[in-house]
Amino acid sequence: MANYTHFSYLLHLADNVLILGQRNAEWTGHGPALEQDIALTNISLDLVGQARNLYAHAAALYNEMDSGAKALVDHLLPRPWKAFGRELQEDDLAFLRDERQYLNLLITELPKGDWAFTILRQCFFSAYQKELYNQLLQCNDYQLAGIAEKSLKEVAYHLRWSSEWVIRLGDGTDESNRRINNAMQELWPFTGELFTKTGLETDAAQAGIVVHLQGIKDQWLQTVNAVFEQAGLTVPQTTPFQQGGKEGKHTEHMGYLLAEMQFLQRAYPNAAW
Amino acid sequence: MNFLSHDIKAVDAAQIWPILEEVKDPEVPVLSIIDLGIVRDVVLENTEVGQTIRIVITPTYSGCPAMETISMDIRLKLIERGFRNVHITQQLSPAWTTDWMSERGKEKLKAFGIAPPHYKPQVCNMDLFSDETIQCPRCNSYRTELISQFGSTACKALYRCNDCSEAFDYFKCH
Ligand SMILES: [Zn+2]
Numbered sequence: 396m397a398n399y400t401h402f403s404y405l406l407h408l409a410d411n412v413l414i415l416g417q418r419n420a421e422w423t424g425h426g427p428a429l430e431q432d433i434a435l436t437n438i439s440l441d442l443v444g445q446a447r448n449l450y451a452h453a454a455a456l457y458n459e460m461d462s463g464a465k466a467l468v469d470h471l472l473p474r475p476w477k478a479f480g481r482e483l484q485e486d487d488l489a490f491l492r493d494e495r496q497y498l499n500l501l502i503t504e505l506p507k508g509d510w511a512f513t514i515l516r517q518c519f520f521s522a523y524q525k526e527l528y529n530q531l532l533q534c535n536d537y538q539l540a541g542i543a544e545k546s547l548k549e550v551a552y553h554l555r556w557s558s559e560w561v562i563r564l565g566d567g568t569d570e571s572n573r574r575i576n577n578a579m580q581e582l583w584p585f586t587g588e589l590f591t592k593t594g595l596e597t598d599a600a601q602a603g604i605v606v607h608l609q610g611i612k613d614q615w616l617q618t619v620n621a622v623f624e625q626a627g628l629t630v631p632q633t634t635p636f637q638q639g640g641k642e643g644k645h646t647e648h649m650g651y652l653l654a655e656m657q658f659l660q661r662a663y664p665n666a667a668w
Numbered sequence: 669m670n671f672l673s674h675d676i677k678a679v680d681a682a683q684i685w686p687i688l689e690e691v692k693d694p695e696v697p698v699l700s701i702i703d704l705g706i707v708r709d710v711v712l713e714n715t716e717v718g719q720t721i722r723i724v725i726t727p728t729y730s731g732c733p734a735m736e737t738i739s740m741d742i743r744l745k746l747i748e749r750g751f752r753n754v755h756i757t758q759q760l761s762p763a764w765t766t767d768w769m770s771e772r773g774k775e776k777l778k779a780f781g782i783a784p785p786h787y788k789p790q791v792c793n794m795d796l797f798s799d800e801t802i803q804c805p806r807c808n809s810y811r812t813e814l815i816s817q818f819g820s821t822a823c824k825a826l827y828r829c830n831d832c833s834e835a836f837d838y839f840k841c842h
Contacts (some may be wrong), residue, residue, distance in 0.1 A: 430826060434818035441822060444731020448760065541761030545730055548763060548842050549822075554816050559796050625796070 399464045402456055403471060403498065404599035406488065407641060409449035410499035415487065415520060416442030417656050421507050423659055434556060441549040446565055448542045450485035457484045471496055475664060490660035498595065501640040503587040504649045511564050511574035515582055518557035522618040523589050524550050527612040535603030558622045565626025572627075579628060587635030589615070595641050648656065680712045684721060684746075691745050694737045695821050696839075697778040701738055704728070705768025708759055720753040721746065726764040728842070729822040766842045778805045782828065783838040802838050804829035812836075 426432025457468065473491030476483060503520065507513050528550065531543035564575040590612040599606065619647040623630060639645065659666060688707055693699045701707055707722040712713035723742060727735045739756045746754050766785035774784035783805045799814050816842075819826040824837040 430816035431818070431820075434816055437818040437822050440731040440733075441729060444727075444729060450728055536804070537761070540731075541759075541763075545727070545760045545763040548765075549730060550838075552817060555796060562796065622796075 397462065397659055398535075398602040399456055399460050399468075401459075401470045401539075401599040401602035401604050402453055403537070404595050404602075404604060405449055405453040406471060407498040407595050409446045409453065409488070410497050411503050411520075411524075412442040412449070413446035414499045414652065415503040415516075416428065417441075417652060418448060418503065418505075418507050419513065419517070422513065422571065434513055435513070438553050438556070441546075441553065445542065445546045445549070447485055448452060448545070449653070450488045452538050452542065454483040454485050454488060475661070481521075486660065490657050494645055494653055495643040497645065497649070497653075498643060499640050500585075500588050501637055501646055502588065503645060504640070504652055505582075505585065506648055508578065509574055509589050510630070511559070511571070512581065513641075514557050514560040514564065514577040515578040517553060518561050518622065519582060519586060519589075519619065521550055521554035521557055522615050523611065525618075526614045527606065527658065529606070530606055534605070539604065554618075561622050562626040564627045565623070575626070575628065579631060583631045585637045587642060588638040591638055591641075593641045618647075631661065678807055680719075681710045684710045684712070684723075687745055687749055688723075688742065691738065691741045694734050694741070695823075696777070696780070696782065698776045699769075699773050701725070703770045703773030703776065705766075705770065705773075706738070706764060712756075716772075718753060719751075720755060722755045722757070724757050724759050726762075728764050732822060734821075743767050763778070764842070766839065777839055781805050782824070783834060783836060785839045785841050800841075802827050804832060804834070805836055806834055807832040 397398065405437065414437045419442070422432060422435045423439070426430065426435055428589075457465065457472075471492070472483070473496070474493070475491045476487040479487075502516060505512075505516070508516075528543040528547050530539050532547075534540050534543075564571040566572075590608045592608055596606055596608065607663050620630065647667050685702065685707075685766040688710070689700045691701045693701060693704050695738065706725050706728060707723065708726050709722075711724075711775070713720045713722060714813050725742075735758070742756060743754050746752075767819050769785060777784040783802050786800065786802075801810055802812050802814075803810055804812050804827075807829060809829055811830040812827050813830060815826040815828050815835065817825050819837050823839060823842065825840045826835060828835045
């Protein structure tokens with residue numbers, strides 16, 4: 396019998412890239428230079444594309460579950476969809492869930508801040524995504540492994556681009572250095588959640604998707620430390636403490652993000668381009 | 669019902685490929701989807717409701733908006749030739765790579781003014797601040813520099829030639 400316990404973990408993976416993609420897309424038309432505006436928009440497009448693949452996979456998984464398995468994940472399903480009387484689709488998951496049903500990392504939903512904040516967050520996230528998806532390549536769910544394989548090629552470019560910008564800002568002017576250091580102080584408390592085990596990882600492991608968070612953390616630290624060294628930045632000594640996103644407990648910013656992102660599908664259900 | 673043998677099916681599928689050659693990449697219209705290397709398989713099935721064509725394509729980038737257009741163009745082109753039952757599926761693994769682009773496709777890209785992706789032996793470098801040496805598609809100079817890793821579409825980077833001073837797109841390694 397197929398195992399469906401990783402449904403929530405797929406949503407977590409999808410939510411991370413959708414929400415970060417949505418945040419980065421706020422820069423469209425507002426980037427500091429045309430080339431960088433386009434770069435960040437391209438990165439957003441990659442992230443939203445990855446989210447789509449993950450939601451489509453989660454929806455397909457749900458549609459083939461028996462009623463017992465469906466009942467176990469019912470609390471994660473979008474309420475408006477239940478009135479549609481049709482199979483679950485990727486857009487239902489992306490646009491019609493309530494805030495508490497989103498399982499993204501808090502770091503992805505924070506407002507875009509200034510350029511330094513956006514850049515450093517992307518660098519943190521891409522370095523994390525690279526290690527995590529490398530582990531997913533080995534998982535039992537071949538569709539998920541395929542999505543990871545596809546995404547990793549894109550992540551390599553995101554990581555390179557954001558790392559170069561962290562270095563440019565850290566090693567740039569007094570002003571750019573001040574801004575990237577501020578971003579560091581604001582973002583660092585949110586990095587702990589990336590490596591904190593929750594029920595999501597336990598459920599995923601039951602389905603044969605085993606993620607070694609400590610291994611991801613070690614590799615992640617190596618990557619970001621190498622960038623920081625070139626940028627002349629130091630890692631804060633404080634212990635990251637912010638968490639809750641993986642359990643659906645979000646910051647005060649999440650509701651506003653969803654209001655904007657979901658407006659169209661809530662006002663015009665099932666609208667398509 | 670008389671089902672066709674495997675051999676005859678193979679011949680039929682071979683007739684589909686040239687039709688797909690007529691479907692172009694909407695973002696780089698000199699390239700066909702065969703040049704691009706995104707068509708993985710064409711299978712003909714004879715079922716009780718008639719002949720069905722199954723086409724497997726691989727997306728270039730996860731969020732590539734051209735994939736929707738390409739799927740529709742494939743469908744339209746096949747309907748033009750009288751094939752109505754067409755199923756198009758997307759396959760993610762193995763992930764698409766620019767290695768699958770045909771040599772003819774690379775030549776067409778260059779003639780169109782876009783530097784083609786590097787050939788396989790040259791490893792695409794992910795080291796920070798390293799510039800790949802890209803040849804200018806207009807004057808063939810190697811004195812070029814990277815302007816941005818991300819160009820007009822997800823699959824391209826933006827370069828500048830220091831000899832002819834033109835900016836150009838590079839179809840980056842993937
Ligand atoms: Zn030139």
